[in-house]
Amino acid sequence: MSEFLSVIFSEEFLSTVIRVLVPLLFASMSAYIASLAGIPNIAVEGIMLMSALFAVLGSYWTQSSWLGLLISIGAGLVMALILILCTIKMGTNPILVGIALNTFSASFTVFLLYLFTQNKGTSASLASIVLPIVNVPIIEKIPVLRAIFSGQYTITYVCILSMILLAVLVYQTPLGMRMKAAGLDERAAKTAGIDVNKVRIIAVLISGLLAALGGAYMTTGYLSIFTKNMIAGRGWIGIAAQAMGGTNMLGVAITTFVFSLFQAVTNVFSLYDLPSELINIIPYVGVLLGIIIFSVSTYRNSKKG
């Protein structure tokens, strides 16, 4: 047990949590911004998977990891555009489009993989290139901080930056306010003169961008090979975190952090001679407990009100 605690309270563990956190945070923020504007985007998983593949293919085609990242973002945006086209322009139920995009993505990635690598499982035979690991000059010498802010993959820093920008967008700009308004009450927003469709299109595009970055993270550093179905539910965990945090961005971020903390603890626990069935349900039990606490508190608040 002492050995276990020494692992948990180490700098290495902290950077593990960050590594696990980044894709989940992108996923939950992607779900957050779309649902803030009133379009629930459940295609996060599919967009991530598609972008993860295109990051590999792109960097292989162009032999440049940065161009690969751009191509991967492009793929994510195309998926978001399909969602926009179907829901906003043609009035389809966003949940249905989301399901369609997820199933499409799961199979289409395998199809593309086979097309370009003659292999249906992995991209291991492609010489794709990853983004560098960034060592920040001064911070890399400060204990604890260096585990979080130095020696991480490039997209981790993109993640930090995009979270700040997103917070500014949502809480400090008129556009952020309009998104909230469009999400809260479409008709009221329209009456107030907001172009609801335009606001929603922007929100879904940002959602696609964030999910694409989350997918690209998986194959441009964290891992270098695309494996079939490699997102493995991270998009869904992000959506669950969004559901708990609701319209509160900090709430969503904290929930996501707790999820990744549980996930990292699970990874450490799994090396001890404990029943793996029990270990692997830790993150999900964590989610369930979180939801119970959340519902109880909302219930109490509603009673007070």
Place this chain on the structure above:
Amino acid sequence: MKKIITVILVLMMALGMFACVATTAPATEEPPAEATAAAEQTEATEAPAAEKIYKVAVLVPFIGDQSYFDSVNAGRLAVEDYPNVETTLIEMGEDKSKWESYYLDACEGGYDLIVGGNNDAEEYFYAAAKQYPDQKFFNFDYVNHVELPNVFAVTYNTPELGYVAGTAASLITQSSMPKANAEKIVGIVVGMDFPAMNDFVSGFCQICYENGVQVLIGYPESFTDSAKAKEIALNMYAQGADVVWQVAGGAGLGVFEAAAEADKYAFGVDSDQTIALSGQPNLAATIVTSFYKDCGASVKYAVDMLIAGTYPTGAKTLGIKEGAVGLIQNQQYIDMVPQEIRDQIDAQVAKVAAGEVTVISALADDAAWQDIKAKATAPLN
């Protein structure tokens, strides 16, 4: 309102008709195809000059996993080269609810031999075999064999494979190889925690325990989540493991990523994984050797018997002695591992082949497996 209901009802009925047509269509089309196949066969027997063409169907969920199913497919491609063999690869997909119909369709397809089975698909495989007693079946990797006169099944001595892998791992961790550390710890990343997978681990633990080496076992509980497998392997390396064996299919690629990042060793599984990783030389460089389970060779073996007219029935276990399991001895292995360690591994392999070692099987003896697992994973003092 009534109108809408009528329209819906009519539509549903029309769709229902389509559904009936869709399900019955293949059945009505099938008999003529079968008849022609049968006619061809009788023609073949009537004219002895024309050789009989053996039609073989191979049913797997998918190919392209770089290991297990690809090895089966390699066996199929090997027999495809025979002048008198025609093979069909049937990829059933991952939706198990459809597998039964794939097997039944194959039984109606007029094949001489149906190759399929393995842990996941056995239920459907044996159900089809029961229903079609005249059809010959070959189970390329059985776990729960059902004795039927028309089925021949093989399994591989995975505990022996684990034992050999454990031998190599425990020798490397105690060696002075450049990336080996002082701690006597090795790791194994196993896709999921169930007996057929633990069969890889029991022999591994047994020899490591005998050699005084601690084993870290990690289950990502997924065959596709390579990120999780990577995190688990990174933890193992951080705790002092210098070599980790991946037995986790596609997810296992994450182990090689971890080995490259931690600058340590890894073992591959099922087939020579340095070939599969040709696009990523830095990952391939971490692989000391791969421990294979040659399903392809047994597919070829079964087809050979079929052609010779001596198709067997019953079940058979293939191990080190038969060459069905073992380790890849490529140039990279020879370059990385010093001669004396290779000799020691070879000596241990010879011992297993000669039957001098009793290897614990997690599948056959759960109590012994739990016991060795507890002993081998206990921290060293």
